[in-house]
Amino acid sequence: MPVLTYREAIRAALSEEIERDPNVVIMGEEVAQFNGAYKVTEGMLEKYGPKRIVDTPISEAGFIGMGIGASMLGIRPVMELMFWSFYSVAFDQIVNNAANVRYMSGGQIACPIVIRGPANGGTNVGATHSHTVENILAHHPGLKVVVPSNAADAKALMKTAIRDNDPVMFLENTILYGEKGEVPEGDITLPFGRAAIARTGKDLTIVTYGRCVLHSLAAAETLRASKGFDIEIIDLRTIRPLDVDTILRSVAKTHRLLIVEEQRPYCSIGSHIAAIVQEEAFDELDAPILRVGTVDAPSIYSPPVEKQQIPNVDRVIAGILRLL
Amino acid sequence: MRLKNLPDHLLAGKTQTHLISSSPAKQLPFASFNPKFSLVSKKSTEPTGAAAESQMPAVSLHAKAPANAKLSAEQRIELYRKMVRIRRFEERCLPVYNSGKIGGFLHLYIGQEAVAVGACSLMGKDDHVITAYRDHGHAIAVGMDTKPLMAELYGKITGCSKGKGGSMHYFAPDLNYWGGHGIVGGQIPLGTGLAYAVKYQGKKGAAMAFMGDGAVNQGAVHEAYNLAALWDLPVLFVIENNGYSMGTSQERSSAGGLAERASAYDMKFYICGGHDVYEVRATLDAALTRAREESKPAVVEIDTYRYRGHSVADPDKTYRDRAEIEDYRKTKDPIQVFQNQLVLEKVLTPALIEEIDAAARAESERAVEFAEASPFPTIADIQRDVYWETDQPKRTSEGRIFFNLP
Numbered sequence: 001m002p003v004l005t006y007r008e009a010i011r012a013a014l015s016e017e018i019e020r021d022p023n024v025v026i027m028g029e030e031v032a033q034f035n036g037a038y039k040v041t042e043g044m045l046e047k048y049g050p051k052r053i054v055d056t057p058i059s060e061a062g063f064i065g066m067g068i069g070a071s072m073l074g075i076r077p078v079m080e081l082m083f084w085s086f087y088s089v090a091f092d093q094i095v096n097n098a099a100n101v102r103y104m105s106g107g108q109i110a111c112p113i114v115i116r117g118p119a120n121g122g123t124n125v126g127a128t129h130s131h132t133v134e135n136i137l138a139h140h141p142g143l144k145v146v147v148p149s150n151a152a153d154a155k156a157l158m159k160t161a162i163r164d165n166d167p168v169m170f171l172e173n174t175i176l177y178g179e180k181g182e183v184p185e186g187d188i189t190l191p192f193g194r195a196a197i198a199r200t201g202k203d204l205t206i207v208t209y210g211r212c213v214l215h216s217l218a219a220a221e222t223l224r225a226s227k228g229f230d231i232e233i234i235d236l237r238t239i240r241p242l243d244v245d246t247i248l249r250s251v252a253k254t255h256r257l258l259i260v261e262e263q264r265p266y267c268s269i270g271s272h273i274a275a276i277v278q279e280e281a282f283d284e285l286d287a288p289i290l291r292v293g294t295v296d297a298p299s300i301y302s303p304p305v306e307k308q309q310i311p312n313v314d315r316v317i318a319g320i321l322r323l324l
Numbered sequence: 325m326r327l328k329n330l331p332d333h334l335l336a337g338k339t340q341t342h343l344i345s346s347s348p349a350k351q352l353p354f355a356s357f358n359p360k361f362s363l364v365s366k367k368s369t370e371p372t373g374a375a376a377e378s379q380m381p382a383v384s385l386h387a388k389a390p391a392n393a394k395l396s397a398e399q400r401i402e403l404y405r406k407m408v409r410i411r412r413f414e415e416r417c418l419p420v421y422n423s424g425k426i427g428g429f430l431h432l433y434i435g436q437e438a439v440a441v442g443a444c445s446l447m448g449k450d451d452h453v454i455t456a457y458r459d460h461g462h463a464i465a466v467g468m469d470t471k472p473l474m475a476e477l478y479g480k481i482t483g484c485s486k487g488k489g490g491s492m493h494y495f496a497p498d499l500n501y502w503g504g505h506g507i508v509g510g511q512i513p514l515g516t517g518l519a520y521a522v523k524y525q526g527k528k529g530a531a532m533a534f535m536g537d538g539a540v541n542q543g544a545v546h547e548a549y550n551l552a553a554l555w556d557l558p559v560l561f562v563i564e565n566n567g568y569s570m571g572t573s574q575e576r577s578s579a580g581g582l583a584e585r586a587s588a589y590d591m592k593f594y595i596c597g598g599h600d601v602y603e604v605r606a607t608l609d610a611a612l613t614r615a616r617e618e619s620k621p622a623v624v625e626i627d628t629y630r631y632r633g634h635s636v637a638d639p640d641k642t643y644r645d646r647a648e649i650e651d652y653r654k655t656k657d658p659i660q661v662f663q664n665q666l667v668l669e670k671v672l673t674p675a676l677i678e679e680i681d682a683a684a685r686a687e688s689e690r691a692v693e694f695a696e697a698s699p700f701p702t703i704a705d706i707q708r709d710v711y712w713e714t715d716q717p718k719r720t721s722e723g724r725i726f727f728n729l730p
């Protein structure tokens with residue numbers, strides 16, 4: 001199987017979809033001539049030309065809104081936010097127009113738009129550039145939210161996202177862009193709402209997604225070696241829809257749940273998963289549900305300290321040890 | 325109102341393009357646009373019967389503009405009929421609102437009818453319209469049936485948005501009408517996107533994105549201006565300048581002219597009066613033709629006026645004079661102006677005027693009956709029309725997509 005970086009995998013999906021469907025357009029700041037701020041779209045302008053790969057001004061409300069409007073007429077724009085953090089200046093367009101227009105029209109309109117870009121901390125770019133926004137997006141019915149952790153998933157989920165007729169918010173991670181993984185060849189898609197069991201085990205379930213899957217896998221290996229723990233890891237892949245069944249099945253097996261996420265604790269994705277599990281599987285639990293997340297403050301710049309603010313392998317190990 | 329804000333050259337042009345009035349015409353006994361009614365009465369309108377001395381100009385300077393000269397008598401009557409239907413529909417909404425059967429806000433378009441009717445009458449199959457929350461006029465102008473419009477206000481499932489949008493969120497994509505948007509200025513990037521799609525798909529159409537005079541101060545509007553001009557998108561940004569954003573006059577909210585802001589983006593702009601439907605058509609025909617043929621955006625500022633408060637909840641007592649409303653009504657009421665024009669053209673007769681009015685009243689009555697008789701959405705309907713996917717017989721994704729509490 002070919003080995004691609006996460007970045008190349010997304011690029012492959014974008015390219016294949018551009019070739020498949022003449023309505024797909026890639027748009028965003030610096031995506032064309034500059035090759036993408038994070039080089040996801042590198043080489044695509046040369047290959048597909050300026051009608052399909054479009055540089056926009058620094059004007060998120062304008063171009064995201066424009067993309068939503070174009071999608072109502074059947075264009076399938078894939079809009080890059082240089083950082084998801086910049087969604088705040090386009091927030092009205094996303095939550096009022098993309099999320100609501102179908103509903104408010106009584107189902108007469110579809111918005112097949114994808115908005116993509118990195119949403120993560122850990123790169124010492126300070127609080128303005130380090131927002132993790134999946135909880136805020138997932139709070140809006142009408143939006144779908146995707147959070148791939150590896151190259152193969154990123155490619156398959158991006159293809160699904162582009163073909164989906166609802167607005168899809170695709171959250172990547174700058175630290176994962178260089179991560180390599182085997183990516184099956186061919187036209188492979190993955191349905192939203194199907195989690196992956198990244199590691200099977202019986203002593204404890206970790207529910208996680210995005211880069212935290214990597215921390216969790218490393219922590220589980222360490223504790224298997226040192227203490228013989230057998231930990232199951234569920235990679236959610238998508239936040240909305242959410243694969244609740246896989247979570248509940250795993251909890252029914254392990255009876256212990258740790259949620260690892262790069263969110264701040266208050267009103268996070270983990271808060272909601274904890275609520276669901278205690279509502280629907282209370283009797284399966286042998287211990288309180290615990291979470292490992294980001295220390296509750298704006299993202300600190302200081303490089304060594306930021307590493308401690310967000311989840312890392314040591315903090316995941318500490319979380320596991322509180323449960324086992 | 326706003327004329328004094330205009331630079332001299334525009335003022336001069338504007339006066340020229342306005343209606344001329346050599347000898348005030350005698351107003352016909354179509355007094356159902358009784359000034360008194362629209363000001364104070366909450367009851368239904370009543371004809372006064374008496375011929376009033378009119379201060380309205382008799383001949384539209386724009387009757388001979390190509391867009392208007394080519395109109396058949398039937399088409400002229402249809403323009404008139406649409407304006408009357410909008411007014412009667414909205415007047416009929418008032419008692420319903422006051423009886424508590426319509427929730428939320430009700431922003432009436434009364435006084436502005438010539439703008440939506442003139443603009444939408446120019447639409448071809450690849451032209452599109454989007455507007456803000458004062459959207460009833462545009463809805464009727466593009467051809468929506470008033471029954472589902474009234475039912476929408478009642479919150480009934482038979483409403484044009486299944487009772488999910490309300491007064492501010494009317495939609496009819498089948499008629500190229502893309503809403504109905506509640507966030508001031510938020511629809512303008514969407515309208516720009518409609519134009520982007522039209523151009524991308526190689527069609528010869530244009531989008532008209534309507535907004536109020538208050539909306540021009542929103543950042544999203546300026547971002548859209550820049551994109552449209554930068555990429556030569558066939559979009560018209562139509563400012564319906566009724567002089568006020570809620571209770572704030574243009575003078576108190578906007579520095580400088582409104583249309584003139586287009587120049588900063590190297591965009592053409594037009595300014596015209598909005599009470600003569602012929603003038604609206606003449607101006608927009610030129611702008612639309614240019615948009616379609618040359619794929620060029622423009623700003624079109626149309627001077628108009630609303631008789632009613634910002635919404636029905638606005639007591640309308642603090643920010644403008646009654647005299648100002650009265651003056652507009654006497655001199656510029658768009659329906660009366662066009663009625664006078666068509667009488668002069670011998671297209672309308674007193675009998676036809678009566679017939680059109682009676683039909684419009686009867687239509688709004690039937691709309692009320694339809695809305696009254698219709699059912700409300702069910703609790704299950706709350707979660708329909710959220711996702712395209714979940715509205716299909718079979719889902720494509722897996723997992724939980726609605727998070728219902730047990």
Ligand SMILES: Cc1ncc(C[n+]2csc(CCOP(=O)(O)OP(=O)(O)O)c2C)c(N)n1
Nearest residue numbers: 458506507508536537538539566568569570
């Ligand atoms: C972003 C936003 N801010 C404020 C409001 C509340 N609001 C609704 S309409 C309005 C006035 C807008 O005036 P204008 O654009 O002139 O349109 P008009 O009502 O005159 O048609 C305001 C302040 C809103 N709906 N959206």
Ligand SMILES: [Mg+2]
Nearest residue numbers: 536537568569
């Ligand atoms: Mg206004």
